[in-house]
Amino acid sequence: MVLIGKQSDVIYSYADYLKWDDSERWELINGVAYNMSPAPSRKHQKISQVLSRELGNCRKQSGNMSSP
Secondary structure (H helix, E strand, C coil), X not given: CCCCECCCCCCXXXXXXXXXXXXXXXXXXXXXEEECCCCCCHHHHHHHHXXXXXXXXXXXXXXXXXXX
């Protein structure tokens, strides 16, 4: 994942962070602002859950174990 800062040459404070517009999600780490990706939708999470369960069931039936 590529993280993109607000401005790479500026160190932001928590006070700066509190002034930013809430329409975008930002994370402040050691004074560097990173634009965060949006949370997955409920539909996406449901599909992911169903696929994970089905793959787990197939693995159980075949007796194969996943590698770490």
